[in-house]
Amino acid sequence: MKIRNTLAAFAMSGLLLLTGCGDSSDGGTAGAPASGGSGGAISVFAASSLTESFTTIGKDFETANPGTKVTFNFAGSSALATQINQGAPADVFASASPSNMKVVTDAGNGDGTATTFVKNQLVIAVPKGNPKGIKGLADLTRSGVKVALCAEQVPCGAAAIKALAAANVKLTPVTLEQDVKSALSKVKLGEVDAALVYRTDAKASAADVEGIEFPESAGAINDYPIIVLKNAPNKAGAQAFIAYVQSDKGKAVLTAAGFQAP
Amino acid sequence: MTLDSDEAPGAVRPGQVAPPRRARHRRVPVALLLPAALGLAFLVLPLAGLLVRAPWSTLPQRLTEPGVLTALRLSLQTATLATLLCLALGVPLAWLLARVEFPGRRLVRALVTVPLVLPPVVGGIALLLVFGRRGLLGMWLDRAFGITLPFTTTGVVIAEAFVAMPFLIIAVEGALRGADTRFEEAAATLGARRWTTFTHVTLPLVAPGIAAGAVLCWARALGEFGATITFAGNFPGRTQTMPLAVYLALETDLDSAIVLSLILLTVSVAILAALRDKWITSP
Numbered sequence: 436m437k438i439r440n441t442l443a444a445f446a447m448s449g450l451l452l453l454t455g456c457g458d459s460s461d462g463g464t465a466g467a468p469a470s471g472g473s474g475g476a477i478s479v480f481a482a483s484s485l486t487e488s489f490t491t492i493g494k495d496f497e498t499a500n501p502g503t504k505v506t507f508n509f510a511g512s513s514a515l516a517t518q519i520n521q522g523a524p525a526d527v528f529a530s531a532s533p534s535n536m537k538v539v540t541d542a543g544n545g546d547g548t549a550t551t552f553v554k555n556q557l558v559i560a561v562p563k564g565n566p567k568g569i570k571g572l573a574d575l576t577r578s579g580v581k582v583a584l585c586a587e588q589v590p591c592g593a594a595a596i597k598a599l600a601a602a603n604v605k606l607t608p609v610t611l612e613q614d615v616k617s618a619l620s621k622v623k624l625g626e627v628d629a630a631l632v633y634r635t636d637a638k639a640s641a642a643d644v645e646g647i648e649f650p651e652s653a654g655a656i657n658d659y660p661i662i663v664l665k666n667a668p669n670k671a672g673a674q675a676f677i678a679y680v681q682s683d684k685g686k687a688v689l690t691a692a693g694f695q696a697p
Numbered sequence: 698m699t700l701d702s703d704e705a706p707g708a709v710r711p712g713q714v715a716p717p718r719r720a721r722h723r724r725v726p727v728a729l730l731l732p733a734a735l736g737l738a739f740l741v742l743p744l745a746g747l748l749v750r751a752p753w754s755t756l757p758q759r760l761t762e763p764g765v766l767t768a769l770r771l772s773l774q775t776a777t778l779a780t781l782l783c784l785a786l787g788v789p790l791a792w793l794l795a796r797v798e799f800p801g802r803r804l805v806r807a808l809v810t811v812p813l814v815l816p817p818v819v820g821g822i823a824l825l826l827v828f829g830r831r832g833l834l835g836m837w838l839d840r841a842f843g844i845t846l847p848f849t850t851t852g853v854v855i856a857e858a859f860v861a862m863p864f865l866i867i868a869v870e871g872a873l874r875g876a877d878t879r880f881e882e883a884a885a886t887l888g889a890r891r892w893t894t895f896t897h898v899t900l901p902l903v904a905p906g907i908a909a910g911a912v913l914c915w916a917r918a919l920g921e922f923g924a925t926i927t928f929a930g931n932f933p934g935r936t937q938t939m940p941l942a943v944y945l946a947l948e949t950d951l952d953s954a955i956v957l958s959l960i961l962l963t964v965s966v967a968i969l970a971a972l973r974d975k976w977i978t979s980p
Binding site: 511513514517581583586588589608609610611612613617620621624625626 | 822825826829830831847848926927930931932933936937941944945946947948949951
């Protein structure tokens with residue numbers, strides 16, 4: 436009796452904890468990087484599609500400005516927007532879509548207006564060697580071709596819907612992934628035959644996947660806005676970092692990663 | 698289990714008056730009460746946060762949004778199937794760990810807890826590497842039978858069972874080790890085979906432990922997110938369970954994510970509370 440009650444109580448409390456855990460532990464990850472507020476630390480919240488290029492830019496920036504330390508929090512733009520609006524101590528926000536930037540600026544958490552610093556567009560990612568011989572969007576509807584798309588709630592999914600509509604292609608994917616990296620990983624693991632991802636993501640995984648360009652992606656180009664945050668602990672550092680991203684050196688890194696100039 | 702059998706060993710001893718039950722509840726030490734209250738607050742406050750922030754005015758129309766019931770039904774179905782799978786495989790494994798001496802038992806016991814330690818997303822990748830289309834077993838399943846598990850409802854059940862089974866095994870093994878083995882020995886001396894002893898003596902003896910383990914297992918399966926979305930993907934009606942729907946709602950609409958979370962919590966707490974009453978009152 437006693438043991439049973441204890442276990443039942445344990446089970447109930449476990450339930451409350453665990454159902455909550457599901458989201459937080461797997462979702463956005465890592466809260467705010469600690470920023471001491473002292474001169475050199477700059478905390479940048481950036482969309483996960485910027486992971487490779489911003490990491491490089493951050494290192495270059497630190498080299499060019501001795502004494503500075505750039506820390507990144509890479510996650511889905513919407514998760515970042517939520518974290519910022521909940522008071523995370525970030526200096527810079529770089530979003531993969533204007534809509535997530537709007538969430539932050541509408542809440543009055545932006546300092547000034549956001550500027551578009553790059554554009555990105557979709558490609559069809561297929562496993563290296565393109566075993567299914569995919570040449571365009573229409574090939575994705577062939578039977579026996581498994582396709583992963585991003586869920587429409589995330590920017591790459593919204594862009595995919597636009598591109599498919601522009602091509603007048605009706606497609607039933609096997610999965611609607613929560614972000615572009617997980618859609619890409621399904622291609623890498625061979626679980627799907629193709630996925631619509633950003634050109635930059637395909638390029639970053641060039642060892643495993645090929646990116647196939649298709650004309651309809653021109654109708655679904657994604658703008659990436661960047662902004663200094665209103666409650667930034669290090670505003671001067673934030674402005675310097677954004678200026679560096681938009682400098683020729685920053686642009687070179689972004690272009691090499693597959694981004695287009697705005 | 699009845700109340701009597703729970704307290705049978707040691708309860709009736711000659712010359713000893715059983716202490717009245719209430720006496721134990723008379724003084725609650727502050728040293729225990731304070732951390733207990735803090736512990737409860739810690740567990741319940743986040744729930745209160747959800748309740749405070751919930752968009753009560755638009756609740757009815759959000760509840761009837763298409764997809765909500767589909768995701769809820771899928772969640773309840775898959776969590777229940779995953780629990781049944783865990784019971785079928787986990788109880789025998791717990792029995793093995795508790796009752797049979799074999800080399801490497803400690804290692805096996807540690808291995809059983811791997812899914813607890815593994816981040817669920819990594820668990821999902823690991824499942825893909827085994828059961829995926831190019832996985833160790835999956836490749837063979839695909840070629841021999843044309844069966845692919847990723848992106849199917851079966852895949853959801855497998856992902857949930859993988860993550861939830863340790864909860865069941867640990868609870869049942871603990872119950873088995875705490876159970877009085879004299880009953881099993883008595884059965885054996887009366888000529889019962891090991892299988893008969895297991896089904897007629899051991900199982901009834903640890904039924905509360907199995908029930909508690911099954912509840913934990915079911916609850917964990919119901920809240921499972923990372924392994925599910927990685928292994929089974931996300932497609933409404935097929936693999937999109939409530940936690941996945943909550944996560945995606947969070948991308949665009951915090952309010953509807955909160956509503957979905959509250960639905961999941963309400964339904965699961967109601968089911969668990971109902972089951973718990975049943976166990977305690979039934980003879």
